[in-house]
Amino acid sequence: MTIVIPVHNEEANIIPLLVEIRQYLDGKYDYEVIVVDDHSTDNTELLLRKSVDEYPVLRIIRLMRRGGQSGAVLQGVRAAGYPLIVTLDGDGQNDPADIDALVACYRQTSSRTPRCLIIGNRYRRRDSMWKKFSSKIANSVRGSILRDKTPDSGCGIKAFPRDFFLEFPAFDHMHRFLPALACQRGGTVVSLDVHHRPRKSGASHYGSLDRLMEGIIDLLGVVWLGYRRIDNEAVK
Template sequence: MQISVVVPVHNEQENIESLIAEIAAALQPLYTFEMIFVDDGSSDATLAKLKTAALKYPQLRILHHQVCCGQSRAIHTGVSAAQYSWIATLDGDGQNDPADICKLAEEQQQHENSESLWMLAGFRHKRNDNGWRKFSSRFANSIRQKILQDNTPDTGCGLKLFLRDKFLQLPYFDHIHRFLPAMILATGGQVISVKVNHRPRNHGQSKYGTLDRLMAGIIDLLGVVWLKKRSSLPKITEVTRG
C-alpha cells in the first residue's frame, strides 16, 4: 500500500519535529509513503523547522500558504499535490497518534475487494481534552448525526484514510473536513469508523474557540443539508445493441 500523509499545520513549531519522526517510524517498515506538511501561513518558526527536518527525511514535502487559509484549504492543497491514491490526514498538534495510520490501513486491507469503501474515519473513543471540550464535541456530534444520518461518531477527528480521487471530486467549501463522511456517503461511498488513540496536547494551543466553532458549524451544517438534498445517485446500466 502506498500512502500520502497530509498534515496541515499553523504555528506548531514545538510539535513539528516529533510528529515527523513518529510518522516516519510508524510507516517506514510497512509502507511506501510520503509526508506532505502544509504550512498554513504560520507566523512562528514552523516553516523553518520543516525545512530543517526535510534535510533528514527524504519523504518529507513542504507546501506553504503565504497567508492562513484555514484547515480545509490546507488539506485540499496537500491532497491535490499528493502522488499516491490513498491519503492519510492527521492534525499537526500531536494529539493524533501516527501509529494509528497503520491501524486504518490494516482495516482497509481487510476490505480491499470493496470498491465502495472510500474512507476510514478515526473515532477518538477516549478523548484527552477538558470537560467542556468533551461535552461540546459530544453535543455537536449528536446533532450532526441526527440531521445528516452519517453514522459516524466522531467526524471531528483529524485522523482519516481516504481515496484521493474521491476526495477531489467533492465540492469544496471551508470546514469540509468536518463533514467528509456525510459528503462521501452522499456521493455513493462507504465510511467505516475505527477506534483510535487520542493524546493530550503538550505544546501550543487550540486554533479554535468553542463559540467560533459552534457558529461556523451551524452554518456549515445547513450548507451540507442543502448539498445533500440537491445530489442524486443514478443507477446506470449500459444498453447493448440487438
C-alpha cells in the same frame, strides 16, 4: 501512501510528530509526508525547511494566507503522489501507531467498495472538559440531521482514496463533514477506535463551538448539497 498534515503555529509539536512517523512507517510502506503550513507566524516553517534534508520523503506546502484546516488538507491531497491518503493533525494528539490499523481497515473495506472513508473514533478523548462537551454536542446535532452514523466526525486521523476525496465540493470546514459527503456519494464510512493523546504544547487553533454560527450554516449547506445532488450514476 501520502500522509497529509495541516499545521498552524505548531513549532513545538510538528518535528516530534515527524520523528514518530518515521519510526512507525520506515521499512513498512512506500510513502511520502506532505505538511501543509497554514500560514504559520511562528517558527513552524523554518523548522520544517531544516528537516527536509534529513527526511527525503517530506514535502512542504506553505499557504500564503490562512486557508483553515479544510483548505490546508485540500491543498495537500491535490499535491499527493499516492492514491491512498492518510491525514493526521499537526498537534501530535493523533497517534501515528494507529496508521497500521487504519490502513489495514482501508484495504479490507476498499476490496469490497473502493469508494470508502475510514475515520478515527477518539474513544478516550484527552482534551479539556469543555472541548469534549462541545464536541459531543456538535457530533450529536450533526449526526441527528445528516445521519452519517459517525460518532466522531472531527477526528483528524482518516484514510481515503485521493480520487474519491477530490469529488467532494470544496468549502471551508468541509473536514468536519467528510463522512456525510462520502455517504451522499454512495461511499462506505467505517469508524475505527483510535488513541488520543494530550496536547504537549500550544493551544488548539481549530475549536469546536467557537464558530457556532458558521457551523450551523455549513450543516445546512451540506443538507442542501445532499438534497440537490445530481446522481451521475443514473446516466448510462
